[in-house]
Amino acid sequence: MRVTVSGAYSTKFGKHPGSSARELLTEACLGALDEADMTPEAVDEVHVGNFMGELTDDQGHMGVMTADYLGTAGVSATRSESACASSGWAFRNACAAVEAGIADVTLVAGVEMMHATGIERLTDALADAADNEYENSCGLTFPGIFALIARDYMDEFGVTREDLAEISVKNRANGVRNPVSQYQEEVTVEDVLEARPIAPPVSLLDSCPITDGASAVVLVSPEYADDEGIETSAVVVGSGASTDTLALQDRDALSRTLSAERAAERAYENAGVTPEDIDVVEVHDCFTVAEALAVESLGFFERGEGAYAAVEGETASDGRIPVNTSGGLLAKGHPVGATGVAQIVELTKQLEGRHPTQVEDAEVAVAHNVGGSGASTTVHVLQSEGVEGVGGGS
Amino acid sequence: MRVTVSGAYSTKFGKHPGSSARELLTEACLGALDEADMTPEAVDEVHVGNFMGELTDDQGHMGVMTADYLGTAGVSATRSESACASSGWAFRNACAAVEAGIADVTLVAGVEMMHATGIERLTDALADAADNEYENSCGLTFPGIFALIARDYMDEFGVTREDLAEISVKNRANGVRNPVSQYQEEVTVEDVLEARPIAPPVSLLDSCPITDGASAVVLVSPEYADDEGIETSAVVVGSGASTDTLALQDRDALSRTLSAERAAERAYENAGVTPEDIDVVEVHDCFTVAEALAVESLGFFERGEGAYAAVEGETASDGRIPVNTSGGLLAKGHPVGATGVAQIVELTKQLEGRHPTQVEDAEVAVAHNVGGSGASTTVHVLQSEGVEGVGGGS
Numbered sequence: 001m002r003v004t005v006s007g008a009y010s011t012k013f014g015k016h017p018g019s020s021a022r023e024l025l026t027e028a029c030l031g032a033l034d035e036a037d038m039t040p041e042a043v044d045e046v047h048v049g050n051f052m053g054e055l056t057d058d059q060g061h062m063g064v065m066t067a068d069y070l071g072t073a074g075v076s077a078t079r080s081e082s083a084c085a086s087s088g089w090a091f092r093n094a095c096a097a098v099e100a101g102i103a104d105v106t107l108v109a110g111v112e113m114m115h116a117t118g119i120e121r122l123t124d125a126l127a128d129a130a131d132n133e134y135e136n137s138c139g140l141t142f143p144g145i146f147a148l149i150a151r152d153y154m155d156e157f158g159v160t161r162e163d164l165a166e167i168s169v170k171n172r173a174n175g176v177r178n179p180v181s182q183y184q185e186e187v188t189v190e191d192v193l194e195a196r197p198i199a200p201p202v203s204l205l206d207s208c209p210i211t212d213g214a215s216a217v218v219l220v221s222p223e224y225a226d227d228e229g230i231e232t233s234a235v236v237v238g239s240g241a242s243t244d245t246l247a248l249q250d251r252d253a254l255s256r257t258l259s260a261e262r263a264a265e266r267a268y269e270n271a272g273v274t275p276e277d278i279d280v281v282e283v284h285d286c287f288t289v290a291e292a293l294a295v296e297s298l299g300f301f302e303r304g305e306g307a308y309a310a311v312e313g314e315t316a317s318d319g320r321i322p323v324n325t326s327g328g329l330l331a332k333g334h335p336v337g338a339t340g341v342a343q344i345v346e347l348t349k350q351l352e353g354r355h356p357t358q359v360e361d362a363e364v365a366v367a368h369n370v371g372g373s374g375a376s377t378t379v380h381v382l383q384s385e386g387v388e389g390v391g392g393g394s
Numbered sequence: 395m396r397v398t399v400s401g402a403y404s405t406k407f408g409k410h411p412g413s414s415a416r417e418l419l420t421e422a423c424l425g426a427l428d429e430a431d432m433t434p435e436a437v438d439e440v441h442v443g444n445f446m447g448e449l450t451d452d453q454g455h456m457g458v459m460t461a462d463y464l465g466t467a468g469v470s471a472t473r474s475e476s477a478c479a480s481s482g483w484a485f486r487n488a489c490a491a492v493e494a495g496i497a498d499v500t501l502v503a504g505v506e507m508m509h510a511t512g513i514e515r516l517t518d519a520l521a522d523a524a525d526n527e528y529e530n531s532c533g534l535t536f537p538g539i540f541a542l543i544a545r546d547y548m549d550e551f552g553v554t555r556e557d558l559a560e561i562s563v564k565n566r567a568n569g570v571r572n573p574v575s576q577y578q579e580e581v582t583v584e585d586v587l588e589a590r591p592i593a594p595p596v597s598l599l600d601s602c603p604i605t606d607g608a609s610a611v612v613l614v615s616p617e618y619a620d621d622e623g624i625e626t627s628a629v630v631v632g633s634g635a636s637t638d639t640l641a642l643q644d645r646d647a648l649s650r651t652l653s654a655e656r657a658a659e660r661a662y663e664n665a666g667v668t669p670e671d672i673d674v675v676e677v678h679d680c681f682t683v684a685e686a687l688a689v690e691s692l693g694f695f696e697r698g699e700g701a702y703a704a705v706e707g708e709t710a711s712d713g714r715i716p717v718n719t720s721g722g723l724l725a726k727g728h729p730v731g732a733t734g735v736a737q738i739v740e741l742t743k744q745l746e747g748r749h750p751t752q753v754e755d756a757e758v759a760v761a762h763n764v765g766g767s768g769a770s771t772t773v774h775v776l777q778s779e780g781v782e783g784v785g786g787g788s
Contacts, residue, residue, distance in 0.1 A: 001496075020527065045635075053522075054448050058530060060522040061477040061640065064769045068640045074656060076635035077770065078483040082472045083455040089472040093487045099494035102395075102633070128447075128454040133414065136452060239496070241439075241470035246455065246462045262468060375458045376471065 001239055001270055003098045004225050004232035005382070006218045007036025008348040013213035013333035014182040015115050021050070021057050022069045024214035025111045028338075029070055032107070032216035036230065040070040043218075044103035046077035047094040049087025049110035050337035053079075055125040056117045066109055076103075081337075083129030084286065086110065087215070088340030088369030088378030092239050094219055095380075104224035109216040110338035122210065126336070129372040131247035142286075143207060145248060145373045147199035150289040152254035154201065157304030161201050164288040165192035166310040168205050171285060171324050174317065175331025177356040178346075182211055182333030192288075206288040211333030215342040234351040234365075238271025238381030240264060246375050255304075257374040260297035264368070264379045268299075271381035275299035278381075279362040280350045281321060282343035284370040285328040291315075294368050295323060298379070317357045325350065325357040340369035340378060351384040363387045395633055395664055397492045398619050398626035399776070400612045401430025402739040407607035407727035408576040415444070415451050415505045416463045418608035422732075423464055423503050426610040426739075430624065434464040437612075438497035440471035441488040443481025443504035444731035447473075449519040450511045460503055470497075475731075477523030478680065480504065481609070482734030482763030482772030486633050488613055489774075498618040503610040504732035516604065520730070523766040525641035536680075537601060539642060539767045541593035544683040546648035548595065551698030555595050558682040559586035560704040562599050565679060565718050568711065569725025571750040572740075576605055576727030586682075600682040605727030609736040628745040628759075632665025632775035634658060640769045649698075651768040654691035658762070658773045662693075665775035669693035672775075673756040674744045675715060676737035678764035679722040685709075688762050689717060692773070711751045719744065719751040734763035734772060745778040757781045 009031030011024050025048070033040060046067045053059045063077035080090040087110030094106040114122055127136040130145065153159060169189055175181035187205055195205040225232050242262035245251055251258070268274060275298060283294035292306035300321045301309055309315040315323035326332045326346040329339060347365040349355040355362075364387070367380045403425030405418050419442070427434060440461045447453045457471035474484040481504030488500040508516055521530040524539065547553060563583055569575035581599055589597040619626050636656035639645055645652075662668060669692060677688035686700035694715045695703055703709040709717035720726050720740040723733060741759040743749040749756075758781070761774045 001494075022527075051454060052448055054446055054519070057526060058518075058522055059526040060445060060475060061524075061766055061769060063476055063483075064637045064765065065525070065640050067637045068644070068769075073637050073639045073644075074652070075637060076657075076660075077637045078474055078476045078487070078635075080472055080487075081454060081475055082457055089457075093472070093474075093490070096487070096490040096494040096496055099496070100395075100490040102490055102493070124452075125448070128452055130455075131459070132451060132453040133416075241472075243458045243461045243467050243469060243471045245467045246459050250462070250467075258468070263470075266470075371458065372455055375455060375462075 001095060001099055001237055002222055003095045003219050003236040004222050005234040005348050006220050006230050006232045007032040008217040008345040009035055010180045010215040010342050010345045011213050012180050013211050013335060016212040017115060021053060021111045021113050022065055025066045025109050026069045028214040028216035029107055029109050032218050036218040038218060040072045042105050043072055043075055043107045045097050045106045046075055047090040047106060047108045048079045049090035049340055050079055051081060051083055051086045051112060052125045056113050082376050083371035084336040085340055085369045085371035085376050085378050086337040091340055091344060092241055092378055095236055095239055098219055098221050104221050106219045107216060108219060108341055109214060110341040111214040112335035112337040113212045114210045114335060115212050134247045134249060143199040143202055146287040146289060147202045149254045150201050153289055156255045159307040161193055162189055163307045163311055164206060165189040167288040167291045168192045168330050170310045170316060171328040171330040174325050174357050175327025178327050178332060181327040181331050182209055183331045202287055208286045208329035208334040211335040213333060213335035213338050215338045215345050217341055217344050232385050234348045234382045235385055236380060236382050238267040240266030240270060240379045243376050244374055248373055257293050257297045259374050260294060260368060260377040263377040264298050267379035267381050273364060273381055278364050278366050280325060280359045281323045281366045282326060282346050283323055283368040285324060285330050286334060298366060298368060317359060322359045325355060325359060343367040343369060347382055351382060395489060395493055395631055396616055397489045397613050397630040398616050399628040399742050400614050400624050400626045401426040402611040402742040403429055404574045404609040404736050404739045405607050406574050407605050407729060409509050410606040411509060415447060415507045416459055419460045419503050419505045420463045422608035422610035423501055426612050430612040432612060434466045436499050437466055437469050437501045439491050439500045440469055441484040441500060441502045442473045443484035443734055444473055445475060445477055445480045445506060446519045450507050476770050477765035478730040479734055479763045479765035479770050479772050480731040485734055485738060486635055486772055489630055489633055492613055492615050498615050500613045501610060502613060502735055503608060504735040505608040506729035506731040507606050508604045508729060509606050528641045528643060537593040537596055540681040540683060541596045543648045544595050547683055550649045553701040555587055556583055557701045557705055558600060559583040561682040561685045562586045562724050564704045564710060565722040565724040568719050568751050569721025572721045572726060575721040575725050576603055577725045596681055602680045602723035602728040605729040607727060607729035607732050609732045609739050611735055611738050626779050628742045628776045629779055630774060630776050632661040634660030634664060634773045637770050638768055642767055651687050651691045653768055654688060654762060654771040657771040658692045661773035661775050667758060667775055672758050672760050674753045675717045675760045676720060676740055677717055677762040679718060679724050680728060692760060692762060711753060716753045719749060719753060737761040737763060741776055745776060
């Protein structure tokens with residue numbers, strides 16, 4: 001795959017009580033277009049990632065809504081939904097449209113508005129990502145699902161709550177430097193352990209927050225960028241996606257994420273890279289245990305070793321493989337339908353050398369976006385424009 | 395575009411009180427795979443069209459659910475949503491994945507379960523396709539929206555309720571011969587005029603019914619079909635999509651569907667065809683006036699003439715341009731997220747020469763799937779395998 005990124009923007013993540021989804025989407029899209037030095041008229045196709053607009057905003061048809069509010073009614077536009085991997089999929093579909101020659105310029109955005117809905121209705125809405133017949137209907141919601149996963153992982157590998165807490169400590173520290181991050185205060189291991197229990201062993205500080213926010217990137221075909229003299233900073237060279245069973249009960253093990261392992265394998269093959277080539281990563285740390293599993297799925301650590309990566313500083317911004325320099329979902333926040341594109345925004349800044357927590361010589365980056373309990377995952381590989389020797393595998 | 399169809403199947407449309415979305419999806423997918431003489435293991439990627447599963451089934455993440463229940467957890471899978479054009483878009487995204495070389499075999503399905511939700515909640519859910527801030531919130535729902543459109547069209551062109559009723563008469567007659575059709579009884583113009591008023595001038599028989607149902611098609615790359623010796627019957631040669639403003643109030647005219655005009659223009663250009671090349675058509679007749687507008691948007695009739703097409707028999711199965719030989723949404727039914735794929739299923743049968751209302755020498759077919767009040771449209775052009783001289787434009 002070879003699709004170029006020419007602009008990327010996220011709104012501030014957090015509470016936006018005075019704004020609606022269309023306002024944040026418009027801010028993100030105009031921000032990304034402005035970075036690309038393009039106007040909305042240049043866009044051929046709009047892909048929007050959103051998980052639960054029908055439940056939180058009484059609004060479907062958000063692809064059209066986004067195009068309309070940009071003043072570009074007439075372009076083709078749609079929405080992708082794959083639970084919390086909704087905009088990972090919107091991004092993948094938009095890349096496919098460019099790669100297929102259907103569009104020269106696609107605008108990919110993601111949004112979720114989570115605060116206006118009360119916490120009970122919101123928890124119920126989020127549970128639509130799980131299996132309604134076998135999970136939600138039994139009262140299992142996401143903190144419970146990840147508590148089951150965390151218990152299984154801790155039992156199998158002798159991991160402690162302290163070990164997992166280090167992931168929250170690292171990501172909160174990174175969030176302090178990220179201007180769009182919802183949380184900008186450091187926490188300690190003790191803070192995480194003593195925070196309010198949500199679903200033991202998961203505490204409030206093991207969990208990502210409830211977030212409003214939107215993100216957008218502009219994708220162009222390399223030919224169009226050449227012809228139009230458009231400046232591009234990063235290139236998407238690999239895309240992989242996979243699924244697992246919708247319900248936890250149907251999996252052989254909770255302590256690994258098969259959908260992520262397969263998506264990573266496919267993305268690496270598509271890009272012609274190996275884990276050793278990768279310099280910086282954004283993973284889907286909806287809960288602390290999710291980051292431990294993610295860095296294993298992506299091939300950076302053996303099974304059971306992912307939990308120690310943060311403890312030993314290996315995933316710190318100056319570590320062997322920096323993970324979630326943005327603050328991740330734990331600090332930056334997790335407006336679910338925006339997260340996949342928000343990861344691309346952060347990685348584009350890394351590849352351009354202008355990230356607030358810049359990784360030295362970052363040339364190859366990976367984004368890992370998960371839906372539900374790991375029932376779906378998308379993985380994308382990006383590299384800096386002009387870098388030779390890796391990428392562009394097919 | 396050049397993507398081949400190798401299997402197509404619709405469940406019976408109507409009431410399925412004992413079934414859930416996953417059951418109908420599984421029936422449709424296995425039916426399509428069986429027609430293709432393939433097993434689920436051959437599928438690389440699943441695209442599901444669904445509009446409002448979060449509201450009717452408390453279930454998002456339907457791409458994963460479909461893959462899981464087919465026993466193929468591990469494939470890549472997602473959902474597309476563009477209101478009533480959800481599976482038109484799932485089909486377009488699946489075609490793009492094949493065309494981009496991302497997948498050799500994609501399975502595209504659509505589903506909607508509408509009966510289990512009470513009529514008041516359902517009407518409210520369907521209204522999520524409109525603009526929540528400027529339409530739903532003022533009490534405008536879809537029968538009202540299409541009543542406004544019908545009034546404008548009737549006023550502008552001197553069309554009568556009798557003229558529009560002929561569309562319902564024609565489609566109901568076609569539905570009688572279609573085994574999957576929800577309604578299988580003929581109606582008269584008088585029946586339509588005297589039916590219960592829904593939103594005058596729209597009566598119950600000017601309106602499509604509430605429907606449960608699912609449809610699926612298997613798409614393969616021509617190279618894969620050749621290599622594997624897979625029998626294919628139809629080829630997708632053109633895809634076009636477009637949008638209009640989300641809210642009616644922002645449009646210059648209600649009596650035309652600009653999104654459909656643009657989508658058709660793009661699909662025809664992509665396929666290298668003109669309206670004169672087309673032999674058979676499925677259009678989105680959610681209300682009688684919608685078919686009149688559709689046949690104008692697609693270039694078969696001048697503005698204002700579409701209403702007379704059924705009156706004069708031009709859109710009958712033996713007319714100049716047969717429209718909705720399936721019975722259309724008015725008779726076959728409209729499980730909204732399934733409709734776009736259901737149209738492809740019907741047209742594939744026409745191109746294979748085995749449709750219950752077969753059009754003689756049908757070689758080029760067009761599907762027209764509309765979201766909301768015309769805020770989005772997808773148009774696809776298909777042709778019989780082996781036909782030369784049209785199609786394959788790019």
